[in-house]
Amino acid sequence: MTSSIERHSFNRRTLIKAASASTFALAAPRLSWGQSKTLVAATFPGTWSEADRQIILPAFKAQTGASVTQSIVLGTDQISRLVAAKGNKPPFDVAFFDAPQVIDAVRDGLIAEYPAAQSPNFKDLLPAAQNKWGPKITMQVIGIGYNPDKIKTPPTSWEDLWDAKYKGRVGLTALNSQLGIAFIAELNRIRGGTDDNFDPAFKALRELLPNVGAIGANLGAFATLWQQGEIDIAPYNFNFVQTLKAKGVPVEFAIPSTGPVGWSTSLHVVAGATEPELALQYIDLHLSAAIQEQMLKPPFDVIPTNAKVKLEGAITKSLAKTQDDLAKVRTFDWAKLNPQRGALIDRFNREIKV
Amino acid sequence: MTASGSRLILPLAALFFACFVAPLLVLLALSLHSDVAMKAWTIGNYAKFFTDPFNYSILVDTLLLGVKATLVCLIFGYPIAWLCARASARWQSVLLFLVILPILTSVVVRTFAWIVILGRQGVLNQIAMGLGLVHEPLRLLNTEMGVVMVLAQVQMPLMVLPILTVLSKMDPNLADASRVLGAGEWRTFWKVTLPLSLPGIIAGCILTYSANITAFVTQSLIGGARLIYMPLHIYQQAVGANNWPFAAAISIIFMMAVIAVVAVLSVFARASETYGRA
Numbered sequence: 001m002t003s004s005i006e007r008h009s010f011n012r013r014t015l016i017k018a019a020s021a022s023t024f025a026l027a028a029p030r031l032s033w034g035q036s037k038t039l040v041a042a043t044f045p046g047t048w049s050e051a052d053r054q055i056i057l058p059a060f061k062a063q064t065g066a067s068v069t070q071s072i073v074l075g076t077d078q079i080s081r082l083v084a085a086k087g088n089k090p091p092f093d094v095a096f097f098d099a100p101q102v103i104d105a106v107r108d109g110l111i112a113e114y115p116a117a118q119s120p121n122f123k124d125l126l127p128a129a130q131n132k133w134g135p136k137i138t139m140q141v142i143g144i145g146y147n148p149d150k151i152k153t154p155p156t157s158w159e160d161l162w163d164a165k166y167k168g169r170v171g172l173t174a175l176n177s178q179l180g181i182a183f184i185a186e187l188n189r190i191r192g193g194t195d196d197n198f199d200p201a202f203k204a205l206r207e208l209l210p211n212v213g214a215i216g217a218n219l220g221a222f223a224t225l226w227q228q229g230e231i232d233i234a235p236y237n238f239n240f241v242q243t244l245k246a247k248g249v250p251v252e253f254a255i256p257s258t259g260p261v262g263w264s265t266s267l268h269v270v271a272g273a274t275e276p277e278l279a280l281q282y283i284d285l286h287l288s289a290a291i292q293e294q295m296l297k298p299p300f301d302v303i304p305t306n307a308k309v310k311l312e313g314a315i316t317k318s319l320a321k322t323q324d325d326l327a328k329v330r331t332f333d334w335a336k337l338n339p340q341r342g343a344l345i346d347r348f349n350r351e352i353k354v
Numbered sequence: 355m356t357a358s359g360s361r362l363i364l365p366l367a368a369l370f371f372a373c374f375v376a377p378l379l380v381l382l383a384l385s386l387h388s389d390v391a392m393k394a395w396t397i398g399n400y401a402k403f404f405t406d407p408f409n410y411s412i413l414v415d416t417l418l419l420g421v422k423a424t425l426v427c428l429i430f431g432y433p434i435a436w437l438c439a440r441a442s443a444r445w446q447s448v449l450l451f452l453v454i455l456p457i458l459t460s461v462v463v464r465t466f467a468w469i470v471i472l473g474r475q476g477v478l479n480q481i482a483m484g485l486g487l488v489h490e491p492l493r494l495l496n497t498e499m500g501v502v503m504v505l506a507q508v509q510m511p512l513m514v515l516p517i518l519t520v521l522s523k524m525d526p527n528l529a530d531a532s533r534v535l536g537a538g539e540w541r542t543f544w545k546v547t548l549p550l551s552l553p554g555i556i557a558g559c560i561l562t563y564s565a566n567i568t569a570f571v572t573q574s575l576i577g578g579a580r581l582i583y584m585p586l587h588i589y590q591q592a593v594g595a596n597n598w599p600f601a602a603a604i605s606i607i608f609m610m611a612v613i614a615v616v617a618v619l620s621v622f623a624r625a626s627e628t629y630g631r632a
Contacts, residue, residue, distance in 0.1 A: 080593050083390070104596075174579035176594035214496045217574035217586065224466065224575075228473035230495060342595030349582055349590070350408050 037066040039278040041094040042078050045220060047239040048096065048265075051300040060285055066278050074219075075101040076176060082110040082270065093273040094282055098140070098178045099263040100334040100341075106133055111268040118280060121287035121306070126323060129305035134268035137286045138295075139303045141262035141319060141329055142182050145226070145236030149250045158190060158256045161233060162208055170211040171231030172352075173222050175345045178263070183235040184344065185332050186261045195336040198344065205352050215352070226251055238262075239301060242314055246299025253318050260319060261330045264305075385602035399603030409587075409604070413611060416584040419498065420567035420615075423505035424513075427562045428555065430506065431513035435554075436547075438514070439521035453514045461508060465575045468504045469495060472576070496578040504576045509565045513558040520554030521547075552626035560619050564612055584608045 039060075043049045049072045057068050071092045073081070079101050081091050086108075095101075095111055105111045114134045116122045122135055129136035144155045150169075155161075161170050173180040188194075188201035213231050216222030223240065225231045227249050241253040267283040269276055285291055292309045295302035301314045303326065311322060320326045388396045403409045438449045456464060471477045472494040479491040494500040524547070532542040570585035577583070582590075584604065592601035 076593050076596075080596065083596075172579075174590075174594075176590055215579040217577070217579040221575050221578065224469050228469060228495075229475045230473055342591075342597055345590055345594045349587075353580055 037064075037275060037278060038069055039066055039094065039275050039282055040069045040071055040092040041279075041282055042071045042073055042092045042096045044074060044096060044265075045072050046223070047243045047300055047302070050243070051295050051302060055291060055294050055300075056282070056285060059291060060282055063285065064278060064281055066275075068282065074176075075178065079104055079108075079110065083108060086110070089274060090270045090272055093270055093275045093279040095134075095268040095270050096265070097134075097268060098265050099331070100178070100181075100338050102131070102133060102266060102268070103334055103338055105268065110271055112271045112273070112276070114269060114283070115280060119284040119287065121284050121289075124289060124306050124308055125287060126305055126307050126327075128327065129264070131266060134266045135283065135287055136264040136266045136305050137283075137302075138265050138305060139262050139326060139329065140178070140265055141238045141260045141303070142179060142186070142235055143238060143253055143255045143260060143318070145234050145241050145251050145253055147226070147229070147232040147250050148252045150232045154252065154254045155233060156254070156257055158187065158235075158258060161211065161235075162204075164211075166211050166233055168211065168213045169232040170208065170213060171222065171225050171234035172205075172208075172212055172215045173219065173235075174215060174217050175341070175348045177219050177222075179219065179222075179235065179237055180348075181337065181341065181344070182261065182263065182332065184348070185337055186258075190258055195333055195340075198340075198347070202347060202351055205348075209352065212352075238303075238315075238319060242301040243299055253314075255318055259328075259330060261332075263331055263334075381602045382606055384599055385606050387599050390598050399600045400607070402600065403604055403607055412582050412584060412587050413608065415582075416567050416608070417611060417615065419501065419505075419573075419583060420563045422498075423502045423509070423566040424559050424563045426502055426506035427510055427513040427566075428559065431510055431558065432517060432555070434510075435514045435517035435521055438518050439524075450518075453511050453518075456508060457511050461569070461571050462575075464508055465504060465572045468500075468507070468576060472500050472503070495576060496580060498577070498581060501573055501577045501581065504572050505566045505569055508569070508572055509562045512561040512565055516557035516561065517551060517554040520551045520557075524550055549626075553623055556619055556623040556626060560616050560623075563619070564616060567612065 041052070043052050049070055052068075052070065057070075060066065060068055075096070075098045078092075078095055078097065082095070082105070085091050095105065097105060102111075111133055113132055114122075116130070116132065116135075119135070122130065125135055144158070144160070146155055148154075160166075172183075175181055175184065184198070184201050184205070185195075187204055188198050191200035191204050193200035214225050216225055219240070222234075223244060226234075226244055227247075236251075236253065238253055241251050244251050267286055269279045269283065273279050287306060289306045289308040292302070292304040292306045296304055296309060296311075296313060296315070298313060303315060303319075304311070307323065311320060311326075320329070383392060384390070385399055386395055386397065388394045388398060434449070434453065438446055438453065441449055469476075473479070474491040474493075474495075476494075478494065479488075482488045482492065494503070528546055528550070529542050532546045537545065567583070568585055570589065573581070573583045574586050574589075577586075579586075588601050588605050588608070591597050591604065
């Protein structure tokens with residue numbers, strides 16, 4: 001080995017030179033790239049990553065000159081990553097959470113208090129959306145998704161899922177998604193359970209099993225089940241229905257007679273963020289009436305939280321005519337549900353098997 | 355190896371230690387604690403795993419899934435490798451390209467393609483129903499059979515390439531000699547070709563087996579959330595339930611189980627090599 005190197009008069013110094021030259025060549029594009037600042041923002045897969053990319057990112061670039069790197073991960077995954085990076089540089093500057101993660105993040109000191117005074121659009125939000133840990137940018141509502149080609153009479157109640165005519169046609173998602181947890185919590189409430197006793201929900205799910213065609217391991221897989229016609233009816237999220245519909249998938253959204261139920265989704269500056277200034281500007285942009293009006297348009301139909309935005313489109317057809325109607329959407333007690341998440345996932349895995 | 359030669363592996367050894375051994379030790383330490391802050395030592399996580407039939411049934415299911423998918427890989431992969439080894443130089447490069455093709459696309463893309471193939475209204479069901487073989491669409495998605503089919507295709511190159519390497523290095527005179535001595539095609543295959551290709555078969559099995567049982571994407575996308583294998587179990591415990599110490603413990607247990615299986619196969623590999631030389 002040594003002799004062959006000597007024979008080719010290839011000494012250590014030339015080797016190091018060559019190596020460092022190639023390292024520099026690899027690093028060079030990054031250097032020029034780094035001249036304009038980059039914000040790393042977490043976002044959810046699906047509706048939100050697409051809406052952010054199409055609406056927020058160009059507006060943010062125009063306003064600040066900075067670019068955004070999207071980190072597309074679910075809320076629970078974001079918590080895990082922030083916990084893992086605690087004490088080091090956090091993996092992203094802006095966190096994108098559903099209501100339950102906010103409680104965990106505040107408890108673990110993962111997010112900073114939102115500097116509302118420096119955020120011009122904050123005061124235009126509905127009072128309920130003005131959270132001191134970070135503004136609520138939208139609300140997510142669950143109801144019944146169904147395939148109108150196969151199901152001519154729209155479902156009117158959660159109980160429809162148990163109808164024998166939907167044998168093998170009902171879909172569910174695993175409980176690691178917010179949709180899964182919210183559905184089981186609502187089901188438990190309807191069947192007479194409490195936040196301390198989930199027996200009624202699990203009994204109902206076991207009775208549902210003959211109808212269950214597939215359980216999506218994640219929301220991406222769940223969307224595919226709809227696209228491939230594997231399922232015809234399932235608990236689903238209002239926005240995901242709109243996004244799929246815009247892609248030509250036959251799916252409609254119905255609110256069950258027990259009423260709409262949902263949770264807020266919010267943006268947060270991560271504790272110890274690398275770019276706190278940009279993070280604030282990025283979040284504030286999400287709050288502006290002009291942006292929320294754009295996000296409200298199809299295919300995104302993102303439910304606004306800015307009081308100046310007038311509801312229109314798909315929302316007014318199935319969900320709410322005015323902001324007051326939205327205030328009536330029932331929510332969950334996440335402080336009570338969060339500690340049970342692990343146990344619920346475990347129980348679901350054991351009891352809801354083939 | 356000379357002293358300077360062994361010094362040459364130092365950078366790699368350091369990288370290996372920093373990026374693999376050290377995190378693994380942290381994982382091991384975490385699995386022996388009851389909290390993420392690592393204050394209280396305990397073997398509770400391991401006890402919890404082995405006292406709960408639900409947990410080890412997942413482990414057994416996962417290890418068996420690997421056996422099934424690896425066998426399918428072998429049954430379909432060996433003839434392909436054999437064909438490749440026999441083909442003319444030009445055909446060999448075409449076949450080789452086709453074999454490697456799956457590795458060139460992302461596993462997520464390949465798996466989604468399979469969803470389209472296996473679905474109720476998928477290609478496979480439409481063909482089967484068009485031919486009148488079945489009247490109701492077959493359930494292939496969200497079943498173990500579906501997972502085995504997809505894993506076998508996705509990991510096929512890992513089986514074909516090692517076998518092909520061994521087969522193409524084999525002296526063609528051996529087969530000729532066997533034939534001259536009166537053995538037919540099949541006898542030559544069973545008595546000469548197959549035993550000599552054992553090292554390749556075992557290498558292929560080790561590679562596909564470890565790839566099959568750890569294939570998180572394929573298992574969870576094709577199998578859905580009802581079929582739980584170890585990778586999904588670990589993911590759910592780590593991310594969904596935020597129970598890192600337990601997730602660490604089951605990762606260690608899973609790794610040990612895989613190492614045990616691979617070790618057994620390696621013993622066979624060593625034995626088969628001596629056979630080949632004899």
